[in-house]
Amino acid sequence: MTDEIRVRIAPSPSGNLHIGTARTALFNYLYAKKTGGKFILRIEDTDAERTKQEYIDNIFDSLKALGLNWDEGPDVGGNYGPYTQSERFDIYPKYAKMLLDNGYAYECWCTNEELEREKEEAVKNHKAYVYSRKCLNITPELREQYIKEGRKPSIRFKVDHRELTFNDMVKGELKFDTSLIGDFVIMKSNGTPTYNFAVVIDDMLMKISHIIRGEDHISNTPKQILIYEALGAKVPEFGHLGMILAPDRSKLSKRHGATAVSDFVKEGYLTDALINFVALLGWSPSDGHEIKTVDEIAQDFRINEISSSNSIFEYDKLNWMNGQYIKKMDIKKLTDMIIPFLSDYDLSELSREKLEKMVEITREPLTTLKEIKDDVPYFFGESVPLDEVKELLTTELSINVLNRFNELAQKWNFEDEEEIHNDLADLRTEFKEKFGYKPKETMWAIRAAVTGRTRGADMAGILVIIGKDKTLKRTNEALHIKAGV
């Protein structure tokens, strides 16, 4: 029972859920799924200044939208709560005192200025900065004096000098010389724990067995291991993932565009595609099939096979993948998701059935949902602007086609797409045989008249959605524009 696998994601709510955090969450989730372990969500809101409730909500919503559901967390509870760090403030001093009493930590009365000076000295001598231990053996008299002055001590962890090694699940053996670390602060003088201390206490108490996180935490790891050991706790396994970089190889930040999962959703990306894409950053399927659900990925997942290098976030493949998901998605669901992107149009003009039809015939070229907006204006309104196709419509060919079309379409059944499809095919053949018009030339005339464009969705589908009256109205209007005007 003590061997239960427990992993966690511990975002700090100082912003919306970052795509990088989402990837870390995914790998944790996959590991839990694969091993039958538990996936835990902990909110690290220690930094009251930057924490906002809307960010907490965003983190919850994004994780859920991505399908990364947690077994224990602030909202669902669990046996090792509370799962919100700000509710755990009374826990940390107890453990700090324990370390103090056992000689693993000591009070430090140094001021920022003193510390600053030590640091400058270190860079000047081309040495790593290590705290001087000035306060390690402070005399009781001096201590008294500091207290009288009103100074408040921080608590430092005493770092013994030795070589520390651990076996990283993704990077392999990692070595550190702890003499380069220096005695670090675990409790600030204001009584709150530092990050490195709080995580260890939380992870220990929550019985986290495997810590999978970004490689920006590698240098924190030896410090944390030291604390675990001093506390006599079992040291968890660690696995450090490479980071996601922007195309310019810098950290992915707001100036590169979308960074939060919710930003991507607003841009018209599907969460299924997003999570699939992000899984491929560092992981690759053994069967070569890259389009997979999270559960399918979990089956195939091996943490030691994750790439240990950084990867660059490029939109090309995401776009392709998003398009793949759009093409395969259930049409009703897709329509629901697309509606918010159609706010420019009066959707009451179309029945739900026709709206779905419209989505079905226009989804093919989409890469993001957002793009549909520019592809569908001709489905709405009575007339359509013809400026861009004026020349095309005033050719003899077009006039011929449109006249004949008007004549024939009177009798066509606009309710039946397949029939219309065949009628159009007949029309093409007729003009090809009689006048040698190319099939696409015939179609261009009709398309231009009805949609005001030379490209777009399948004509038969368009005609069915627009209906006979509006179609003929538009073709007549097209016949009345004059050449060169």
Next chain:
RNA sequence: GCCCCCAUCGUCUAGAGGCCUAGGACAACACCCUUUCACGGUGUAGACAGCGAUUCGAAUUCGCUUGGGGGUACCA
């Protein structure tokens, strides 16, 4: 400055000493399909950062160099 991590096509990657004249996906380009755009199909081009060492043999092991990333806080 100091410490740590990383290094295969433009990008994501396969590759765990001979199976590699280095495979796939996206992007690019060409052609085919076709009522347009697209989708789809078929092809083309494109990489082991450099140098040493180990070995009969290295993309795969080791060292150095270079390049990139991260950390260096009483932030998380």
